Amino acid sequence: MHGGKKIVWRCVSRLHKKDRNFDCPARTVTEADLHAVVVQVINEVCVKQELYIPQLKANIEKMLGDDNSGPVAELNRQIGELEQQILQRTRAKQDCDDLGQEVIRLREEKYQLQLEDATKESTRQKIAELESVITEIGGKVDEYEEALVRKLIERITVYDDYFTVEFKSGIEIDVQL
Numbered sequence: 001m002h003g004g005k006k007i008v009w010r011c012v013s014r015l016h017k018k019d020r021n022f023d024c025p026a027r028t029v030t031e032a033d034l035h036a037v038v039v040q041v042i043n044e045v046c047v048k049q050e051l052y053i054p055q056l057k058a059n060i061e062k063m064l065g066d067d068n069s070g071p072v073a074e075l076n077r078q079i080g081e082l083e084q085q086i087l088q089r090t091r092a093k094q095d096c097d098d099l100g101q102e103v104i105r106l107r108e109e110k111y112q113l114q115l116e117d118a119t120k121e122s123t124r125q126k127i128a129e130l131e132s133v134i135t136e137i138g139g140k141v142d143e144y145e146e147a148l149v150r151k152l153i154e155r156i157t158v159y160d161d162y163f164t165v166e167f168k169s170g171i172e173i174d175v176q177l
Helices: 010-018 029-048 051-062 069-091 097-135 146-151
Strands: 151-160 162-167 170-177
Touching: 010 162, 029 051, 029 097, 029 146, 029 151, 029 162, 029 170, 069 097, 097 146, 146 151
Parallel strands: none
Antiparallel strands: 151 162, 162 170
């Protein structure tokens, strides 16, 4: 294809190597090769979904563990007790700053546990979305589809002799090209 144009992908740091004194060693990749890699990994996951999906769900559930409803309930109980003590001290015109600080600390701890639960739920939703998209695809993907890639792929890392494709669900697949 001499004299013609082709689309290539390269590390953005190559554009700024003079400014940053860093020369990225990653090779340039043609868009056609990148598309071929993406189609290959999507097909691998679709064809082997009975292998990937249960394994992925098991790994995610093991990693996520139980929710924090028990610890949150315990914190609510402790906060309630401290609030009662604050009321008693306030009625007795006693200092209760220490109890107030402890309530604030426990509320922050509760918030962090609730945030952790929300993150776990978001991860579970991503897995369900991946499973739904893969099931929807059904068979084999014949060509690159931008919309499908945006739903499934988080990142593609280019190495000298292979690519690592990371799905939004956390599945990583290495591909030689």
